[in-house]
Amino acid sequence: MxxxxxxxxxxxxxxxxxxxxxxxxxxxxxxxxxxxxxxxxxxxxxxxxxxxxxxxxxxRNAGFACFGSVTEHMADMEIEEESKIIDRIRRRIHGLGLLRQTLGDKNIGYREPGAYEIFTDARVYEQALEHLDICNRWLREAAGLEEVYQKCEHNGFPAISIKQEGCLHPxxxxxxxxxxxxxxxxxxxxxxxxxxxxxxxxxxxxxxxxxxxxxxxxxxxxxxxxxxxxxxxxKPGRGFVFVTKPIPNLQWKGTYHFDRGYYYFRGVEGDRFLLGGARSLDIDVETTTEFGTNQKIKKSLTSFANDVLRLPEGWEIDTEWSGIMGFTSxxxxxxxxxxxxxxxxxxxxxxxxxxxxxxxxxxxxxxx
Ligand SMILES: Cc1cc2nc3c(=O)[nH]c(=O)nc-3n(C[C@H](O)[C@H](O)[C@H](O)COP(=O)(O)OP(=O)(O)OC[C@H]3O[C@@H](n4cnc5c(N)ncnc54)[C@H](O)[C@@H]3O)c2cc1C
Structure with missing residues (x-):
């Protein structure tokens, strides 16, 4: 200096x-x-x-232009009252509109390739379906959007589709x-x-x-x-993300959520795949302002890509990084x-x- x-x-x-x-x-x-x-x-x-x-x-984020998945909203219900959750959804939707209007969709690489929350546990799926009506009501009250969350199947998984979610290039x-x-x-x-x-x-x-x-x-x-x-x-919360090299015949080209929003993945330009999250596996260690990779989390995400999402064999990470989020209680x-x-x-x-x-x-x- x-x-x-x-x-x-x-x-x-x-x-x-x-x-x-x-x-x-x-x-x-x-x-x-x-x-x-x-x-x-x-x-x-x-x-x-x-x-x-x-x-x-x-x-350093994952570029989801999103307002919450059903299990994320369900988890929020445990820590906050309904009116606050609706207000936050309203601000997220207004915020996305403002961002797109101020900067321009083309300039920020905004796309809506289709959004889903996927499930691997039948009981959790059942509980999420029981909350579809309430979550759809919240979106209606917050932004006048109708039937945003709908039961469906995606790539062989029980799923909930999410209308109007997008992604962009941070x-x-x-x-x-x-x-x-x-x-x-x-x-x-x-x-x-x-x-x-x-x-x-x-x-x-x-x-x-x-x-x-x-x-x-x-x-x-x-x-x-x-x-x-x-x-x-x-409180700080470190997040880990990787983007793969191009994967021929990639099936996961939309934006996806899993497990209360703790896992997130999406297609990235040119058949690449982004996967991140899993902070929940080592939450104390990840409560840090230090950048870096937690090997336990990286290993778990890699297994998730292979064993759950079944990415084609031979896929490779191109770039991996961390970023630090800030959480209020x-x-x-x-x-x-x-x-x-x-x-x-x-x-x-x-x-x-x-x-x-x-x-x-x-x-x-x-x-x-
Ligand atoms: C891995 C990851 C994935 C994410 N994915 C998504 C997503 O898909 N969708 C979504 O909506 N959100 C996502 N987020 C969250 C989102 O990126 C953040 O909420 C948002 O970027 C916060 O912006 P900010 O400007 O408040 O903070 P930051 O972007 O963190 O900016 C704070 C700035 O302060 C500067 N600074 C800090 N201390 C000092 C100092 N002492 N002196 C000078 N400068 C200082 C830093 O250098 C930094 O540039 C993700 C976050 C991470 C980490």
């Missing part, structure tokens, strides 16, 4: 106070910047991130948003690790000692928020104004592709 005193010229240029500084250049942070700048074109907006590009979840999504923000005049400082926050005065202190001052601060560091703000309780995201200078927008609980832009827009309106 280079240390040097600041010149007169640098102070004039870089010592300026910003109207808004957003900490975290993921989908949430960049959406806050996008909508704040759109609402206030003359105001100075800065986004600060520790990475060469965003390095949390937004460019890298293209983030690139498009970044380009829109640059064009609108939002400034960025990459590779700037924030060490601490002076919440009362709206100041960020970087690892290299530089201080940045904002009339307002928006902290959008998701899973990493608790390391910067003591009173914020967001109820899975409802946090949009909290700490004081008149600082707000926190975090805890997207594994649903941020759908929720990130919606939450960013809501936060930008609060910060008007």
């Amino acid at each position: 280079i240390q040097a005193e600041r010149s007169y010229w640098e102070s004039k240029l870089y010592g300026r106070k910003f109207d808004l500084i957003v900490l975290g250049a993921g989908l949430t942070g960049q959406s806050i910047a996008h909508f704040f700048k759109k609402n206030n074109p003359a105001k100075k907006v800065l986004v600060v991130d520790r990475g060469f590009y965003p390095i949390g979840a937004s460019t 890298g293209k999504m983030m690139r498009t948003l970044y380009e829109k923000n640059l064009a609108a005049g939002v400034e960025f400082r990459w590779q700037s690790q924030v060490e601490s926050i002076d919440q009362d005065n709206g100041v960020l202190i970087l690892e290299n000692g530089i201080e940045l001052e904002g009339e307002q601060l928006a902290v959008a560091t998701n899973s990493f928020t608790s390391t910067l703000l003591d009173d914020i309780d967001i 109820t899975k409802s995201p946090m949009l909290q104004r700490i004081n008149n200078k600082t707000s926190v927008v975090a805890g997207l609980s594994g649903m941020g592709v759908a929720l990130g832009m919606q939450l960013g827009k809501e936060a930008a309106e609060v910060m008007k």
